[in-house]
Amino acid sequence: MAGFVVALVLLYLAPVVLPISEYLHNIVGLTFMFMAAALAWNWLGGFVGQISFGHSAMFGVGGFVAVRVTLALELPFLVAWLIGGLLAGVYALLWGHPTLRLRGPYFSIATIGVGEATRLIATYWSGFTGGSSGLSLPLAENPTKYELYWYGLYLLAAAVAISYWLRRSRIGLGLLAIKEDVEAAGDVGVNATLYQDVVLFLSGTVVGVCGGFYASYQAFIDPQDMFSFDRSIGFILMAVIGGIATVLGPIWGAIVFVIIQEFLLANYSELYLGLYGVLLILIILFEPQGITGLAQRLRRRIRRPARPPAVAATAERSTV
Amino acid sequence: MNEVFTLAVSAILLAGFYSAMAYGLGLIYGVLRIVNLAHGGIIMASAYLTWQLFDHFAIDPFLAIPIALVVFFGVGVAIYLGLVRFLPRGPAGAVQSLLLLFGVWLVIRNIAYLLFTGNEQVIHTEYATSSVRILGASFSVARIAVFGVALVALFALHLLLTRTYLGRAIRAVAQNPDSCTLAGINVERVYVLTFGLGTALAGLAGVLASALFAFTPSFGASELLKSFVIIVLGGLGSIVGIATGAAVLAFAEVFSVYVVPPYLTSAVGFVLLVVVLVLRPGGLFGQRVLR
Numbered sequence: 001m002a003g004f005v006v007a008l009v010l011l012y013l014a015p016v017v018l019p020i021s022e023y024l025h026n027i028v029g030l031t032f033m034f035m036a037a038a039l040a041w042n043w044l045g046g047f048v049g050q051i052s053f054g055h056s057a058m059f060g061v062g063g064f065v066a067v068r069v070t071l072a073l074e075l076p077f078l079v080a081w082l083i084g085g086l087l088a089g090v091y092a093l094l095w096g097h098p099t100l101r102l103r104g105p106y107f108s109i110a111t112i113g114v115g116e117a118t119r120l121i122a123t124y125w126s127g128f129t130g131g132s133s134g135l136s137l138p139l140a141e142n143p144t145k146y147e148l149y150w151y152g153l154y155l156l157a158a159a160v161a162i163s164y165w166l167r168r169s170r171i172g173l174g175l176l177a178i179k180e181d182v183e184a185a186g187d188v189g190v191n192a193t194l195y196q197d198v199v200l201f202l203s204g205t206v207v208g209v210c211g212g213f214y215a216s217y218q219a220f221i222d223p224q225d226m227f228s229f230d231r232s233i234g235f236i237l238m239a240v241i242g243g244i245a246t247v248l249g250p251i252w253g254a255i256v257f258v259i260i261q262e263f264l265l266a267n268y269s270e271l272y273l274g275l276y277g278v279l280l281i282l283i284i285l286f287e288p289q290g291i292t293g294l295a296q297r298l299r300r301r302i303r304r305p306a307r308p309p310a311v312a313a314t315a316e317r318s319t320v
Numbered sequence: 321m322n323e324v325f326t327l328a329v330s331a332i333l334l335a336g337f338y339s340a341m342a343y344g345l346g347l348i349y350g351v352l353r354i355v356n357l358a359h360g361g362i363i364m365a366s367a368y369l370t371w372q373l374f375d376h377f378a379i380d381p382f383l384a385i386p387i388a389l390v391v392f393f394g395v396g397v398a399i400y401l402g403l404v405r406f407l408p409r410g411p412a413g414a415v416q417s418l419l420l421l422f423g424v425w426l427v428i429r430n431i432a433y434l435l436f437t438g439n440e441q442v443i444h445t446e447y448a449t450s451s452v453r454i455l456g457a458s459f460s461v462a463r464i465a466v467f468g469v470a471l472v473a474l475f476a477l478h479l480l481l482t483r484t485y486l487g488r489a490i491r492a493v494a495q496n497p498d499s500c501t502l503a504g505i506n507v508e509r510v511y512v513l514t515f516g517l518g519t520a521l522a523g524l525a526g527v528l529a530s531a532l533f534a535f536t537p538s539f540g541a542s543e544l545l546k547s548f549v550i551i552v553l554g555g556l557g558s559i560v561g562i563a564t565g566a567a568v569l570a571f572a573e574v575f576s577v578y579v580v581p582p583y584l585t586s587a588v589g590f591v592l593l594v595v596v597l598v599l600r601p602g603g604l605f606g607q608r609v610l611r
Contacts, residue, residue, distance in 0.1 A: 049415060051415060051418055051419070053422075095594070098594055099594060104414045104415065104418075105349075105354075105355035105414055105418055106552070108355070108418055109355065109544075109545065109548045110590075110593060110594070112541070112544070112545055113545050113549075113587075113589070113590030113593060113594075114590070116541065116542065116545065116586070116587070116590070117587040117590050117591070120583060120584060120586065120587055121584070121587070124581070124583050124584075229541065233426075236419070236422075240419060270430075270433060270434060271430065271434075272430075273426045273427075273429050273430040273433070274426060274427050274429075274430030274431065274434075275430075276423075276426055277422075277423040277424065277425070277426030277427035277429075277430065278423065278427060279423070280419055280420065280422060280423030280426070281403065281420055281423040281424065281427070284407075284416050284419050284420040284423070285403065285406055285420070288416060
């Protein structure tokens with residue numbers, strides 16, 4: 001908890017103190033948003049174990065609703081993000097409530113369908129999304145990329161807080177039980193349907209707000225980008241790289257993802273699918289807990305000579 | 321009336337292709353409890369293989385079928401031995417295999433982009449545009465040929481699964497791997513061969529798809545989804561189940577032109593999936609699909 005507050009304050013003040021370029025500053029702000037989105041994906045994909053290949057649907061809904069609300073009602077952007085997020089959460093419940101009774105691969109494939117169907121509808125519903133030409137935000141109403149750094153940080157802080165709450169609270173225990181065995185969880189009084197709906201709604205809402213943030217950041221959105229399958233893959237990759245089902249892992253995953261995206265792939269854009277594919281394969285085969293698992297392994301190796309019976313301490317740490 | 325007849329025949333022809341497409345996915349899932357997310361990628365790769373064979377060696381797509389079967393049987397065995405074998409069995413393995421095979425799909429797609437670019441490809445055979453008339457309505461020769469091949473493939477598969485030692489071993493392992501070990505069946509070998517067989521069937525579907533559709537490296541996503549819808553609708557138990565699931569999907573898609581704009585045709589399968597799951601969580605025939 002203390003570490004969380006310290007990190008927050010440091011990141012809040014960092015741009016004032018550190019002489020980083022404006023480009024890097026903006027990228028860090030965008031990374032905060034990706035971190036929040038990856039954490040939100042992880043609540044469903046990691047904590048409940050329901051891998052979603054369709055989270056771009058909520059990202060897009062959040063983004064487009066936020067832009068439409070801004071254009072039509074001239075509301076402040078924070079309110080617009082929130083409305084976009086809430087509607088994205090409702091949309092998530094709309095398809096998720098019936099499909100969440102499916103487990104494992106069945107649910108995952110259904111989400112591929114959700115993502116594709118949403119993308120098709122959004123692309124052809126040009127009255128709302130502007131079709132292939134997209135929508136632009138009026139610059140006057142919009143915060144600058146420079147200011148968005150701090151809003152991204154708030155977004156991240158909220159996502160981290162919810163992550164801890166979802167893991168530490170009674171709901172968190174219920175989610176672990178659901179992940180292990182739905183029927184057994186039901187037998188001991190866990191309302192699996194309600195718990196999963198709550199998690200999906202939270203996940204969809206936060207990803208929707210992230211979509212609104214992204215729309216403000218780009219000042220322009222089009223459905224092919226917002227609803228693309230690649231975007232859904234992005235959320236999965238960040239969580240898996242960082243450590244699926246860990247509390248903070250997706251944050252590290254998002255950093256790696258953005259570094260790959262912005263700096264390595266800028267010159268080799270034709271290789272990005274394959275690179276992500278190879279990363280996925282390697283992580284699943286050798287370190288299913290991603291960066292978090294790797295860090296734990298290293299820490300154990302360093303500490304082992306000093307204190308051999310570190311089993312209890314490791315078990316405690318493995319929840320973080 | 322005539323229009324309804326034309327659409328119905330189209331749906332039946334499409335259903336043939338769909339059942340051939342779904343069987344590979346269903347076989348692997350039934351035996352290994354793994355959803356082969358690379359299924360769509362294999363279909364796409366096989367379409368490109370067929371195109372290359374046609375372009376460079378003038379091999380007719382339908383004559384390329386044995387080649388594709390052998391090649392993709394090998395690919396499947398390699399994917400199993402090189403990757404899938406190392407995953408844990410059970411629910412934990414199910415999530416991991418999903419992500420792993422998704423990674424394989426991404427790699428296959430990237431290789432296709434590098435080799436053939438993202439441009440759309442079509443195989444121009446001499447009979448691609450020719451058609452025959454049945455009861456006053458005309459149907460393309462390629463679609464009828466695809467339907468015939470699909471029927472033959474399903475029948476051959478049925479014989480393999482019911483009349484040979486390997487087929488019986490596959491069905492036994494699908495029911496209970498532990499007992500199979502006790503009965504002296506080499507379960508690991510059955511897994512390898514099943515994965516190879518399922519991938520080879522995806523290869524067959526790719527050849528057939530290349531005769532019907534234009535394709536790009538992204539081709540295969542909706543094929544994966546549709547295959548899955550068919551499995552859920554029809555169950556994993558039998559050829560009849562798969563064929564029924566394929567027919568339901570094909571008819572729903574073809575006749576949806578009366579209800580929704582054409583660009584939403586590919587969303588029909590998904591809507592069907594959700595509706596069936598809500599109304600009959602066990603699939604059309606009441607078999608358990610959840611765990």
